[in-house]
Amino acid sequence: MKIVNQSYRKKDAMQLVTGQPVYTDDLVPNDCLLVKVLRSPHANAIVESINTAIAAKVPDIEAIYTWEDVDQDGERCTYAGQTYPEPSPYDRLLLDRHVRFVGDIVAIVAGKTEKAVDKALSLIKVKYQLLDAVLDFRTALDNPVLVHPEDTWKAHCPVGADNKRNLCAHEVIEDGEVDKILAECDVVIDQTTHTKAVQQDMMEPFVTYCSIDTYGRLNILSSTQIVFHCRRIIANALHIPKTMVRVVKPRIGGGFGAKQSCVSEMYPAFVTWKTKKPSKMIFSRYECHIASSPRHEMEVRVRLGATKEGKIRAIDLYTLSNTGAYGEHGPTTVGLSGHKSIPLYRTEAFRFGFDVVYTNLQAAG
The missing domain is CATH 3.30.365.10 (Aldehyde oxidase/xanthine dehydrogenase, molybdopterin binding domain)
Structure with missing residues (x-):
């Protein structure tokens, strides 16, 4: 009875009441790559061609990835944070030539500055084959x-x-x-x-930071509700062993179920795994509304x-x-x-x- 009916201070109580940095982006170093994505303007389309040559020449751009960098016949996955085997169908590729809603991912851009990344995004040229869409x-x-x-x-x-x-x-x-x-x-x-x-519209947006540790593992710091599911999902999406992925979460600024799916994690994870350089992705408030969960x-x-x-x-x-x-x-x-x-x-x-x-x-x- 030394514990029952006694008051105990939470370990992070003073951090919270004094406003000390405890959230994902507060723990991210400044010298990491910034990741953003180009999104489809069409509800249903096939990417016929995509030209990233000019965008890749923008100073401070590290890498640009498209569907051509992902095996289109590879095993699909789900981003749902559920116990394995997931009831949700495996219907996702990290980058798919077939985009299925306005906001679907067309390309991933990683660079040293936000200005460079935004400029590169504007210079990517995409030709789409438009398809009829099911909207009702x-x-x-x-x-x-x-x-x-x-x-x-x-x-x-x-x-x-x-x-x-x-x-x-x-x-x-x-x-x-x-x-x-x-x-x-x-x-x-x-x-x-x-x-x-x-849309849940939690206070903290979707934020993920990725790095490679001493043992060559992909380390992920993310604002997520599903640490262990996130590990499996990312491994499946990148087609790498689960033993090579480690996920950590700090305190998150709200989730309400929105962060019970992997939303932002795969894209910086892919960049870091490919480049072996630290990277982060922060969803804008607009992206939180049009391309989350x-x-x-x-x-x-x-x-x-x-x-x-x-x-x-x-x-x-x-x-x-x-x-x-x-x-x-x-x-x-x-x-x-x-x-x-x-x-x-x-x-x-x-x-x-x-x-x-x-x-x-x-x-x-």
Whole structure:
């Protein structure tokens, strides 16, 4: 009982109340490379050609990487911070010739100054083959336009995913005779609710610093909620052994789930692994909004049957969820609409079905 009911000062209490540097960028040295990315202006396109020759000649530019630096037939990965094997499909390449939403990555630029990097970004010339886009998640399922037509797409868990149907996940579970009981109910309520995608907008943006240690390992300091998952994700994205990656997190300035996916880590990690030089990436507030990991947009239809006295007898719930261009957490977050709500009621029967669909919009998380 020396500890129970006693007050103990947190180890970082004085740092926090006195405003001492404790966040990621406060711990980053000044002489590292600055990493930024060129983003697609198109919702669905193939990069036909990309010319980086002039941009590479800008003074203080260290390196520029494009899809040509990544094996396009290599194994894909997911950026979702989930226990292995991840329910989310493996549908990502670190740099993909096929860009799938406005804001998708086209090129990585690393340089010694922000001015040089910004100038180089403006000098990269890209020619796109524009494709039709799926922008309404209500029309995504079995749409002739496929967000992920590639054969290297893979689902490691049986979540009902099918990239040839724009389907990230599908399931129907039920118990009891739902339709029969609903027909017998005195009152049946049938309502559809639409929840928009919502960005968490935490105080600290996505920040990552990378370096190579004495043993040749990739060391990553990042504002992340998923240290150990981040290690696996980065190793998969770079196609290197997990033993060569170490991830550390300082105190983070908010996450709220947005930092439960790898958002900024892969790009400076790739630069540092290639150049063996320290690098960092800081998302602008604009990038945090247009290319991170917002809440999934959902449309939920609920049919609820009850007696005149108000006793709920049956619930029939169907959720359509928009995972965007990539499937991060798509198969799991949808369960919050049914798996976590239906058990709150003692019913005679229930049904919960869902479809999580791909669209050419920012990936959710």
